[in-house]
Amino acid sequence: MKSLKNILAFFIPLLSMLIAFSIYLLINNVVDDYKSKISRDYSIVIVSNVPIIKENISELAGIKVERIQALPNDKIVAGIKSSLSDNSIELLKQKLPNFYQIYLEIFPTSTELEEIKQTLLKNKNIKKVEVFYKNHNQTYLLLLLLNSVSFILFFIITLFAIIIIAKQIKLWFHEHNVKISILRLHGASILYSASSILNYALFSSFLSFIISAGFLFYVSNNIDVLFPLELQDIVDVEINLGVELVKLFLLSFSISIFTIFGVLLKYKINND
Numbered sequence: 605m606k607s608l609k610n611i612l613a614f615f616i617p618l619l620s621m622l623i624a625f626s627i628y629l630l631i632n633n634v635v636d637d638y639k640s641k642i643s644r645d646y647s648i649v650i651v652s653n654v655p656i657i658k659e660n661i662s663e664l665a666g667i668k669v670e671r672i673q674a675l676p677n678d679k680i681v682a683g684i685k686s687s688l689s690d691n692s693i694e695l696l697k698q699k700l701p702n703f704y705q706i707y708l709e710i711f712p713t714s715t716e717l718e719e720i721k722q723t724l725l726k727n728k729n730i731k732k733v734e735v736f737y738k739n740h741n742q743t744y745l746l747l748l749l750l751n752s753v754s755f756i757l758f759f760i761i762t763l764f765a766i767i768i769i770a771k772q773i774k775l776w777f778h779e780h781n782v783k784i785s786i787l788r789l790h791g792a793s794i795l796y797s798a799s800s801i802l803n804y805a806l807f808s809s810f811l812s813f814i815i816s817a818g819f820l821f822y823v824s825n826n827i828d829v830l831f832p833l834e835l836q837d838i839v840d841v842e843i844n845l846g847v848e849l850v851k852l853f854l855l856s857f858s859i860s861i862f863t864i865f866g867v868l869l870k871y872k873i874n875n876d
Contacts, residue, residue: 650706
């Protein structure tokens with residue numbers, strides 16, 4: 605019964621942390637995939653007096669420019685040529701500035717859009733910049749918010765998990781202080797003396813990893829658990845489960861091991 609209590613003292617905070625981390629990983633994958641999708645369709649339109657060369661605008665607000673595409677003036681003229689004479693059309697073509705679409709590698713935030721606009725307008729040859737603030741995707745902003753909230757939640761739970769695990773280890777040392785002292789008098793190392801608490805921690809880490817891995821697998825195949833049906837087209841992403849499971853495994857064991865060794869080191873310093 606006491607062994608079960610010791611295991612649960614590690615298992616519950618670790619599982620809570622890993623579940624929060626799993627949710628963060630899922631939302632982060634959705635955000636990255638959605639960002640990649642909409643970046644292929646989104647472009648910034650600029651009006652310039654001179655031809656624009658991509659090499660001159662390779663990066664904007666820290667985001668690499670994927671390509672710059674010229675908009676043919678013929679398309680612009682085609683909409684109004686019915687009311688103009690041939691000479692007027694030719695004159696209009698000569699006077700029209702150059703129109704370009706700038707495609708970025710990733711979808712920018714509203715702050716980055718403002719910085720991009722100001723950067724482009726500093727070029728005296730660029731007359732106008734249209735970044736389409738009103739069309740800036742609200743769903744993307746919502747996903748970014750969810751991503752930030754899930755990370756903050758994971759961070760807070762991780763802090764509490766470390767505190768709870770550290771307190772549990774200190775309590776165990778306090779309860780077994782006499783036993784540890786006897787073992788150390790007979791030449792046992794502090795690591796050997798604390799082998800039972802280390803075993804509890806490792807077993808709890810493995811058990812919490814297995815359950816959180818099952819949770820990640822289930823939710824990744826039933827994403828509607830986290831997102832409403834209206835967002836199914838957006839959140840329908842393929843997640844590299846192998847990579848994400850490795851992250852869960854490393855986090856589960858590293859938190860336990862580093863916390864234990866931290867407490868062990870402090871105990872050794874205070875009692876040597």
